[in-house]
Amino acid sequence: AGALAAPIYFVEERTVGPSMGAENIELGTLSVQIGFALVLLFMLVYYKVFGLVANIALTLNLVLLVAVMSILSATLTLPGIAGIVLTVGMAVDANVLIFERIREELRDGRNPQQAIHQGYANAFSTIADANITTLITAIILFAVGTGAIKGFAVTLSIGILTSMFTAIVGTRAIVNAVWGGKKIDKVSI
Numbered sequence: 061a062g063a064l065a066a067p068i069y070f071v072e073e074r075t076v077g078p079s080m081g082a083e084n085i086e087l088g089t090l091s092v093q094i095g096f097a098l099v100l101l102f103m104l105v106y107y108k109v110f111g112l113v114a115n116i117a118l119t120l121n122l123v124l125l126v127a128v129m130s131i132l133s134a135t136l137t138l139p140g141i142a143g144i145v146l147t148v149g150m151a152v153d154a155n156v157l158i159f160e161r162i163r164e165e166l167r168d169g170r171n172p173q174q175a176i177h178q179g180y181a182n183a184f185s186t187i188a189d190a191n192i193t194t195l196i197t198a199i200i201l202f203a204v205g206t207g208a209i210k211g212f213a214v215t216l217s218i219g220i221l222t223s224m225f226t227a228i229v230g231t232r233a234i235v236n237a238v239w240g241g242k243k244i245d246k247v248s249i
Contacts, residue, residue, distance in 0.1 A: 084138055085136065085137075085138065085141070088138050088141035088142075089141065091141070091145065092141055092144055092145055092148070095145055095148060096118070096122065096148055099118065099148060099149075099152050100115045100118065100119075103115055103118070103152065103155065107155075107159050107249055108248040108249060109238075109247070109248040109249070110159050110162070110235075110247070110248070110249045113231050113234045113235060113238075114152070114155040114159070114231060116230075116231075116234060117151070117155065117226040117227060117230040117231045117234070118148065118151055118152065118155070118226070120226050120230055121147070121148075121151045121219075121222050121223055121225075121226040121227075121230075122144070122148070124222040124225070124226065125144065125147060125215075125218055125219050125222045128218050128222065129214075129215065129218060132214075132218075134211070134214060134215070135211070137208060137211050138208070139208040139209065139211045139212035139215070140211045140212065140214070140215040141215075142212055142215075143211075143212045143213075143214075143215030143216040143219055144215055144219060146216060146219070147215070147216065147219025147220065147222070147223055150190070150191065150194065150219070150220065150223050151219075151223040151226065151227055153190070154183075154187045154190075154191070154223060154224070154227035154228070155227055155231060157183045157186055157187055158179055158180055158183040158187070158227065158231065159179070159249055160183075161178070161179035161180075161182045161183040162175050162176055162178075162179030162180075162247075162249055163179075163249055164179075165178045165179050165182075166247070166249070171245075172239065172244045172245070172246065172247045173239070173244070175247075176235060176239065176247070180228070180232055184228065187224065187227060187228065188224070191220050191223065191224050194216070194220055195217060195220045195221075198213045198216040198217040198220065199213070199217065201213035201216075202214065202217070
């Protein structure tokens, strides 16, 4: 087209079938499974019993994320899988913040009950700040993005909300069920 039109000769033509997209989704799902398993192993080894609590919360987080996406009839795409991987990382980050605050309180000489209470109280503002700023970014991505970017933003937004719920409410409920109201001299963290 244009003032100097040149003839076009096809040298090679390829057609990509749907099997390539399916293979990418399978590999993406495998990467989530491997990453999730490695995170579970790390948390269990590094934080011991509290790591088990975090693992329960992480599993609940992933189940809630998939359930909400299923309710919304969202299609799982590669960007959506990337959002899930990022969500797992952010959920781990929230648990690490809480557990490290509990360790600090224990080092400062507080008894285990006080350390747990103060650890959650002190970590809340940091967790909320990190997750709210990421949620704002995801909302902006959804507003100005198209196609794959919107899919990533939706998955990330849902993941942030489920992550905050499981990290703050879920782990706290489990910790209170196990150690709450009991006189304990030591916690394994």
